[in-house]
């Protein structure tokens with residue numbers, strides 16, 4: 240470095256300016272060999288001024304391999320092998336980040352290497368650079384499961400009264416799996432092709448028997464309750480297919496033309512009795528329960544608002560509430576239910592239809 244000595248003063252003055260231009264330009268200072276100790280006259284620094292040349296020569300330099308991804312500097316490495324190792328590492332990181340169990344991947348970036356001597360300051364400045372974006376096409380298999388909905392099959396049953404239903408066999412959904420070949424590019428899905436389909440379980444149809452026998456009044460039952468709202472029967476007692484296959488424990492009465500027309504209409508007590516419940520119950524929403532002299536309990540559920548209190552003595556036809564759609568309900572209607580006690584005093588629902596006066600004269604609407 241003895242040849243630099245006389246120029247040291249100039250070097251100090253220009254130092255800050257040149258350091259800034261190095262950082263901005265980030266270009267190799269020279270293409271000299273690894274042996275390159277600084278000897279100013281041997282190198283061609285192009286248009287730089289003599290003083291600057293001297294400063295450049297005085298900069299500490301290091302042999303390194305610069306790697307460029309699509310023309311963008313990725314960083315400086317010990318040698319080409321180290322640069323390639325880093326590239327492979329970055330590729331595997333990208334594949335890992337894709338989060339898929341890939342079968343193959345291809346990278347389309349143009350990668351170039353330039354070995355030579357670079358200023359240490361330049362190498363250090365590059366250390367904080369983010370690695371340029373790699374573009375990969377990643378191929379992987381994805382298996383997606385699908386539910387195969389079961390169907391409901393109806394059969395006539397001459398032994399069952401009209402309007403009744405009996406579930407002969409429960410339906411069961413099936414399941415299938417489709418395997419796709421998915422191609423990802425730049426994190427976005429480029430294509431998806433079904434390559435295999437496998438029905439894991441076949442669906443099993445639900446079989447429901449529908450009664451076709453004409454309805455006869457039951458000989459031993461005298462109708463004693465009035466239908467609580469002068470509307471249409473929208474659902475009868477028995478098994479039905481609504482919100483899952485379930486047993487409907489009462490009769491639904493709603494508007495004749497539409498459900499909305501009955502919203503807020505008066506609900507009448509089916510018979511004389513004492514109110515034993517007037518308020519909210521899960522499922523029923525706002526409900527009134529009347530205990531009758533014969534021991535039966537009549538229910539009036541899904542009300543908008545109740546119009547009586549526990550302990551009230553009511554007469555048949557009295558207004559006890561207003562039709563709503565509270566609780567587990569799909570629209571405005573009154574759910575009328577009758578319960579009787581068993582030998583242990585536990586109440587259970589019975590078919591209320593034979594107990595309702597002129598039940599068959601009410602229109603039905605599905």
Ligand SMILES: [Zn+2]
Pocket residue numbers: 474487489490491573574575
């Ligand atoms: Zn109901």
